[in-house]
Amino acid sequence: MNQIVLDHVSFRYPNGFLANEDLNLVIGQNEQVAIIGQNGAGKTTAVKLMNGLNKPTKGTVLINGMDTKEYTTAQIAKHVGYVFQNPDDQIFNQTVYDEIAYMPKYYKYDENEVKKRVHEAVDIMQIREFLKSNPYEIPYTIRKFVTIASILVVEPKYIILDEPTAGQDLNGTKILVDLLSYLQEKETGVITITHDMEFVADNFKRVIVMANKHIIADGTAKEIFSKDEVIAESKIKRTEMGIIGNELNLGKDILNPKELVDAVKNRMGD
Ligand SMILES: Nc1ncnc2c1ncn2[C@@H]1O[C@H](COP(=O)(O)OP(=O)(O)OP(=O)(O)O)[C@@H](O)[C@H]1O
Numbered sequence: 001m002n003q004i005v006l007d008h009v010s011f012r013y014p015n016g017f018l019a020n021e022d023l024n025l026v027i028g029q030n031e032q033v034a035i036i037g038q039n040g041a042g043k044t045t046a047v048k049l050m051n052g053l054n055k056p057t058k059g060t061v062l063i064n065g066m067d068t069k070e071y072t073t074a075q076i077a078k079h080v081g082y083v084f085q086n087p088d089d090q091i092f093n094q095t096v097y098d099e100i101a102y103m104p105k106y107y108k109y110d111e112n113e114v115k116k117r118v119h120e121a122v123d124i125m126q127i128r129e130f131l132k133s134n135p136y137e138i139p140y141t142i143r144k145f146v147t148i149a150s151i152l153v154v155e156p157k158y159i160i161l162d163e164p165t166a167g168q169d170l171n172g173t174k175i176l177v178d179l180l181s182y183l184q185e186k187e188t189g190v191i192t193i194t195h196d197m198e199f200v201a202d203n204f205k206r207v208i209v210m211a212n213k214h215i216i217a218d219g220t221a222k223e224i225f226s227k228d229e230v231i232a233e234s235k236i237k238r239t240e241m242g243i244i245g246n247e248l249n250l251g252k253d254i255l256n257p258k259e260l261v262d263a264v265k266n267r268m269g270d
């Protein structure tokens with residue numbers, strides 16, 4: 001059974017800055033989890049602990065039973081794939097095809113298999129037309145999809161998406177929603193960092209909130225948004241509908257238009 005376990009984990013950068021303190025977390029087989037929280041809370045640092053890019057300064061990280069301190073990042077990458085927050089930190093090939101084909105070639109899949117997998121991955125991300133492009137000459141949001149495809153292509157058991165929604169329009173967000181369904185069907189776990197609260201409320205049953213180096217809440221979106229103290233400490237904001245519902249004293253945990261309409265009708269005694 002697949003599992004990511006963080007057991008009393010702290011992480012200090014080489015310059016001495018403590019970015020994560022005493023994180024405790026279990027992410028089970030094919031769970032889809034959102035991580036939210038203000039800039040600088042320690043989200044990216046925490047997910048890099050989950051694929052071995054960061055090794056804990058204190059505590060233990062176990063990936064499917066493997067202690068990350070005892071394995072290389074390349075070994076862990078088969079279990080947990082990390083899509084970087086900034087695609088430019090990840091991309092290093094001259095064409096989109098070569099970028100996505102890099103990992104399957106590294107794992108020595110035969111040529112036909114590499115081709116087949118690359119084509120599957122670009123179709124999921126809807127970027128086939130860019131296969132021959134230079135990754136640095138395509139828009140940021142497409143470049144981000146290239147980095148997602150380049151992780152998808154080796155089918156890790158968990159995929160970490162660090163701010164995939166940043167800058168995406170409705171169509172881009174729809175591609176990400178479809179990606180989550182696809183990964184659910186393939187029983188792939190997903191950890192998504194995002195600042196898009198609508199995306200969180202609509203797509204994730206489990207939400208983890210980070211603030212100032214710590215995990216301060218872990219539950220459903222409704223549970224999270226019900227707690228004023230969690231919202232204040234993490235400086236997250238409710239969904240647009242949630243803000244209106246809260247302002248009108250219709251409830252703190254309204255997430256979407258339907259719930260807002262229902263609450264208004266209820267108030268009017270309908
Ligand atoms: N390489 C580094 N060396 C020292 N400090 C770092 C390093 N990388 C990040 N930090 C600091 O660690 C803290 C947490 O950073 P992190 O990138 O994990 O936050 P985040 O929650 O992902 O924020 P954002 O929403 O802006 O992406 C920040 O104060 C950041 O400045």
Ligand SMILES: [Mg+2]
Binds near residue numbers: 085
């Ligand atoms: Mg970050």
